[in-house]
Amino acid sequence: xxxxxxxxxxxxxxxxxxxxxxxxxxxxxxxxxxxxxxxxxxxxxxxxxxxxxxxxxxxxxxxxxxxxxxxxxxxxxxxxxxxxxxxxxxxxxxxxxxxxxxxxxxxxxxxxxxxxxxxxxxxxxxxxxxxxxxxxxxxxxxxxxxxxxxxxxxxxxxxxxxxxxxxxxxxxxxxxxxxxxxxxxxxxxxxxxxxxxxxxxxxxxxxxxxxxxxxxxxxxxxxxxxxxxxxxxxxxxxxxxxxxxxxxxxxxxxxxxxxxxxxxxxxxxxxxxxxxxxxxxxxxxxxxxxxxxxxxxxxxxxxxxxxxxxxxxxxxxxxxxxxxxxxxxxxxxxxxxxxxxxxxxxxxxxxxxxxxxxxxxxxxxxxxxxxxxxxxxxxxxxxxxxxxxxxxxxxxxxxxxx
Numbered sequence: 001x002x003x004x005x006x007x008x009x010x011x012x013x014x015x016x017x018x019x020x021x022x023x024x025x026x027x028x029x030x031x032x033x034x035x036x037x038x039x040x041x042x043x044x045x046x047x048x049x050x051x052x053x054x055x056x057x058x059x060x061x062x063x064x065x066x067x068x069x070x071x072x073x074x075x076x077x078x079x080x081x082x083x084x085x086x087x088x089x090x091x092x093x094x095x096x097x098x099x100x101x102x103x104x105x106x107x108x109x110x111x112x113x114x115x116x117x118x119x120x121x122x123x124x125x126x127x128x129x130x131x132x133x134x135x136x137x138x139x140x141x142x143x144x145x146x147x148x149x150x151x152x153x154x155x156x157x158x159x160x161x162x163x164x165x166x167x168x169x170x171x172x173x174x175x176x177x178x179x180x181x182x183x184x185x186x187x188x189x190x191x192x193x194x195x196x197x198x199x200x201x202x203x204x205x206x207x208x209x210x211x212x213x214x215x216x217x218x219x220x221x222x223x224x225x226x227x228x229x230x231x232x233x234x235x236x237x238x239x240x241x242x243x244x245x246x247x248x249x250x251x252x253x254x255x256x257x258x259x260x261x262x263x264x265x266x267x268x269x270x271x272x273x274x275x276x277x278x279x280x281x282x283x284x285x286x287x288x289x290x291x292x293x294x295x296x297x298x299x300x301x302x303x304x305x306x307x308x309x310x311x312x313x314x315x316x317x318x319x320x321x322x323x324x325x326x327x328x329x330x331x332x333x334x335x336x337x338x339x340x341x342x343x344x345x346x347x348x349x350x351x352x353x354x355x356x357x358x359x360x361x362x363x364x365x366x367x368x369x370x371x372x373x374x375x376x377x378x379x380x381x382x383x384x385x386x387x388x389x390x391x392x393x394x395x396x397x398x399x400x401x402x
Contacts, residue, residue, distance in 0.1 A: 007175045008112055012128045014168040016135020017161050018101055020252055023227040024140040024245040025154040027234050028147055033091050040227055041351035046095050048344025050102025058110035059330040067111045068179035075169040077104030079162050086158035113316050114332040126263035129313040133256025137249055144245035205323055206387045210380040215335050216342025217373040218311045224347040235359040251301040258309020271318040272381050274310040279374050282307025290363035322384050
């Protein structure tokens with residue numbers, strides 16, 4: 001199990017590598033293609049539909065082919081998607097690459113998050129997502145290196161990331177035989193319910209809808225900064241594109257730091273506490289970013305990242321405990337798909353509004369989203385606690401009657 005855990009850590013880096021690449025490169029890419037900056041929202045739509053759509057069916061795919069094979073093939077899809085984007089002559093071909101990339105990333109995300117939530121403790125979920133943070137921190141730095149060079153060199157940034165993805169796929173390939181020694185019990189086979197629930201049946205489980213909405217609100221903030229953060233820094237703080245990419249890298253570095261720290265804190269604190277701590281910290285970071293303090297306010301990006309750190313993995317890790325192991329693969333996939341859909345939808349609307357008006361609205365939108373996240377998360381916690389209390393009372397009454 002230790003060897004497989006190490007492999008999963010490496011794969012989580014591959015999940016992060018492409019995620020921050022587009023936003024870091026976009027201030028240059030849209031000029032290269034001679035299109036409006038608002039076209040970045042098209043990337044959000046396509047990625048959201050692909051990642052979200054495939055996440056809804058990922059549970060069935062995982063049960064049929066198993067986590068290791070699904071992860072390997074999906075990683076190869078991300079390599080193909082990145083290469084297509086690197087050679088794209090126009091925005092249409094680039095979005096075609098985004099489709100391939102989105103499908104690959106969506107399946108990996110669901111497969112590994114479900115596997116880890118069932119097999120490992122909360123600290124591993126946080127640390128694994130910290131390795132996702134390593135990926136998203138590295139890629140803007142790589143892109144900023146090429147953006148500082150000759151025009152059009154953003155393509156080389158995509159090619160380097162594709163090569164890194166390919167090397168990770170090779171690692172997965174060499175580990176496939178080792179994966180087969182693990183009985184994926186609690187993951188795809190033995191926990192699969194006899195009477196499988198459909199999408200609408202899952203929605204009827206108390207707390208699933210609000211938990212999904214919490215995940216979606218978090219994703220909307222993460223995607224908003226990842227996609228539009230560089231544009232915000234260029235327009236509002238008048239930074240050069242390569243400088244903006246470095247600051248966005250600092251934001252993703254904050255997420256990584258937050259998840260490493262959260263891994264240790266989660267040994268003593270439960271998922272609900274971790275989510276609340278993350279929301280409070282990110283709120284302080286957004287307030288700092290909104291203040292006119294020059295580079296000091298930009299340090300708010302680091303604090304926002306630290307706050308974001310525990311939120312996503314803690315919500316995912318809570319799925320089996322909140323809603324039962326037997327449906328965890330389907331609910332995890334549902335969470336990923338629905339949350340990505342909500343997240344990309346909100347950042348899409350933001351993109352159209354900000355490019356049509358001003359990017360100065362960014363911090364106000366983030367403050368509204370983090371407030372909504374706090375409220376919806378508290379509602380979810382209340383629903384789950386009430387449901388657990390009802391079950392305990394029922395079991396107690398049954399034992400008395402017997």
